[in-house]
Amino acid sequence: MITARVASPDALDFLNLDALFSEEERLIRETVRRFVRSRVLPDIAQWFEDGILPRELGRELGALGLLGMHLHGYGCPGASATAYGIACLELEAGDAGVRSFASVQGSLAMYAIYRWGSEEQKQRFLPGMAQGETIGCFGLTEPDFGSNPAGMRTHARRDGDDFILNGTKMWITNGSIADVAIVWAQTDSGIAGFLVERGMPGFTATDIHKKISLRASITSELHFNDVRLPASAQLPGANGLSGPLACLTEARFGIIWGAMGAARACFESALDYSKTRVQFGKPIGGFQLTQEKLANMLLELQKGSLLALHLGRMKDESRLHPAHVSFGKLNNVREALAICREARTILGANGVTLEYPVIRHMNNLESVLTYEGTSEVHTLVLGAALTGIDAFTG
């Protein structure tokens, strides 16, 4: 038997997961990675410090085809779920704020219209949203109802053929820049979805300031004060809480990948730093404590990436259950956060500045851990899947 010399593993792709991607998937990754390198990384620290995300970035993401990329038709590319995941990973390796923009636009707002909208609604909104010309947001969470959306107070009352919408939505990404908000509200016949357009009388949005996480992302509060909506504003296919939850499952899937992007960026930064930072006469990467940290980070980064890919393939084969998505989100965000925190300790004091990406990613992940289903809720989803007993209800 001839034994070929096997090349040493690449630090950033230790298990050679590259070999598991198709040529098309590698091309998509290269396109997104190049975009992030040239358009996001040079300015992201400043955007984070200033608490902004430039509006034109949406159009650039749209021009590349990254908004609603896994949807078919209506100007969307129709890429696979795995390809969408790869794009989320690369975007979040830039910043979770940029990935959140794409997630909310594509997987929440566009997907809601795509899945539950009328043909007319799809034709009207999706092409512009795919181009990033029209911005969407998704209003489900309320000040008093986060993990328990079923209790929402926002309601739409029938008035002839119209609806009258009242209520408040909280923590809404892209809220104040949105041209169209997908708003979930109680009606006489259960929870329903509505398309509320910017400028409709009674609809206002105010931004939430003083965030220390996801600063390069717009987060708003939406207010509805007797907003009159025509019957044609309702999403006809959505009936009950399963409507918004289906959208959340889509977005959470992207987060499984995105979190590994943030983790990879921190791992890369820490590894690089450990090889150049000299203390006691040698690079700190030469000390056993640092090597243990790096090795542990590598294990979780590679395992989480492999998990994301496995779940992506399952989604593409229509074998993915929402509990699988909970499994992925719980594990990957938790481990990504641990990796980023560990990376911070390797960078020492430099780790707390925006000169390095580490604390930015670490702080972002605090939001990611909570939004799109808290880690606690995902834990209980797994508990219910295992035992058959739902811990949410008495």
Add this chain to the structure above:
Amino acid sequence: MKIVVTVKLVPDTNAEKRIDPGTQRLIRTGVETVLNPYDEYALEAALALKEKLADGSTVTVLAMAPEATKETLRKALAMGADDAVFLTDAALAGTDTLGTADVLAHALKNIGFDLVICGGLSDDGSTGGVPGALAEFLAVPGITNARSLEIIDGRVHAQRETDNGYQVVSAALPVMLSVTMAVGEPRYASLKGIMGAKKKPIAPMALANIGAPGSAGAAGAKISLLSTAPPPVRGKAKVVEATDGLSGAQAVLDFLKERKLV
């Protein structure tokens, strides 16, 4: 008009490269294949020209490579090329630079062209010999090192980079032209482009289709590769230790002066 871009498929620029000691050829197993980075500039020039002309002109990419690397061509299609021709044949292994140009010329005559655009050199072989030889074998004007080009009344007008500036030259089509990196950064492949590339044709071509030129393969090669060696290991870098910027800069300056480098 019909624009054909010749592209070479080379081992990943960043990959560790190994030579098979028996054949003196690069071991391609386990190394990702990519479009030769210089050829991406040629493709960018072709696509930009096509867009500017907007007259139904087409861009075809032509590659000569082992069968296993065929899918690498998808990137060229994803960037915007209309179709591809993939010339592959077991008998091509070991073809030298002159043979490559001759075989490509046979293929180009078979495909038909108004303008052939090449990258300046390949990232792996780095001979830079193909464009000039290609013009010769095609018996068309050869414009090398172009930094920009346009078509005016059936003629190519190009700026050629030289050591101390550039020349403006012009030649009647058909023309062979090679470009430098100054023609413009290669574009990103958009998602739509990547998805659409699946449906674009990659036409297979074998030596038998183009008259089996005798220059192909190791048998036709005029240059024999005798041996290869890795670059010499670089000596240890000199580290300048200084208490402040000024004395550090002085130490670096002294070091350079000592070696008459400044």
